[in-house]
Amino acid sequence: MSREVQVTFEVNGEPVSRRVEARQHLIDFLRLELGLTGSHTGCEHGVCGACTVRVDGRIVRGCLVLAASLEGAKVETIEGLSDANEIRDLQDAFIARNACQCGYCTPGMLLTAAALLDSKPQPTRAEIREYLAGNYCRCTGYHAIVDAVEATAAARARQPKQD
């Protein structure tokens, strides 16, 4: 038992080993220890979704996960998805539809929308709204975001993603 914990896990494919404060959540770890500032600190109690990242392939609230608990895990952030070009089309659609505005919610929106399209490639607008309901946006009124996700799904259906 200790207030500091040595922990090793993978971030965007790179091994990371650090001694962390036990109380530090994953987003503070990513931003303060690794300089990965794409994941945003919003409400810090699991309501807003700005901190959405992937752990072991599934989206999670980064503010509700302790860095110390992630021994051996695989973490992916917006930086990793961007560099891998995994969601280029979704990002382009957000730009085309002006679905970012201030951009604070955008990384979390993109991670969540990507998870939706992975599990359900052709969602209805209602399903898009339902899936994104846990991600707050204070600028767009959501309409442009739903448009962007819908447009991406439609484009992928026309032209299956190349591996």
Next chain:
Amino acid sequence: MKAAPFEYVRATTLAEVFQLWREAGPEARLLAGGQSLMPALAFRLSEPSVLIDISRVADLTGISVENGALRIGALTTHAELGAHALVREHAPLLGEAAPLIAHPAIRNRGTLGGSLAYADPAAELPACCLALGATIVARSATGERRIAADAFFVGLYATALAENELIAAVEFPRRQAGERSTILELARRSGDYAMAGIVARATVAGQSLADPRLVLFGVGEVPVLARAAMAALAGRPADAANIAAAQAALAQELEPPADLNGGADMKRHLAQVLLARAIQRLIGGGEARAQ
């Protein structure tokens, strides 16, 4: 919004959990999915000395049918509940409830055991356990104890668990022929805690409900078994007159505390609306959930 400092330790077996728990003393807390505990830490509503991470204890995982019951390990996530074939077959209510719990990113980590141990009166799974007559399998250093859901939720955020006792699994009776169940809730934002919610379960024969169980959530300090409303429906055709009688009985037996969403009258009204919708859904086909 930063948690107060605490110590962290990870256990990988139940024996290790109980040993660490004893050593850490009464101010220690268990960390499973963390989806209720982490916000409480961030608000400093909870300031434990030690967090014992039980999320990798294999004995607390798994879904199986044993001795005629569906046994679900405490660490089963809401996402797993919503997707598992055995849950769909034997306790489809839980699969129907899962998408109502918070949001996808939270369902990927939040656990069944964590939800029950936290015992939020507005949460879905405690109400489901009560409606289905589940049994909570509790473990401590000295052995196993089985607690009926009826006796488990004893007060606001309070359960029948003793000191240094945890939830190992929950056992659900398998769905019987003719048995139908459904869950409905009203929330300001999809995924938020419900302003009011209902779980309804009954054996349906034609338009008649045998042995109905109605559990309201978000309207009391614990999930509320609506005995008077149940009595008004039991063995009778679920027609407009009997549903109205059950609604009137429900309004009499609920004493909802006012909260940020509204006062007692509004919550009573929402509960009555939900009751009628739930009964309609039961006699119309049960789990068929409007998307």
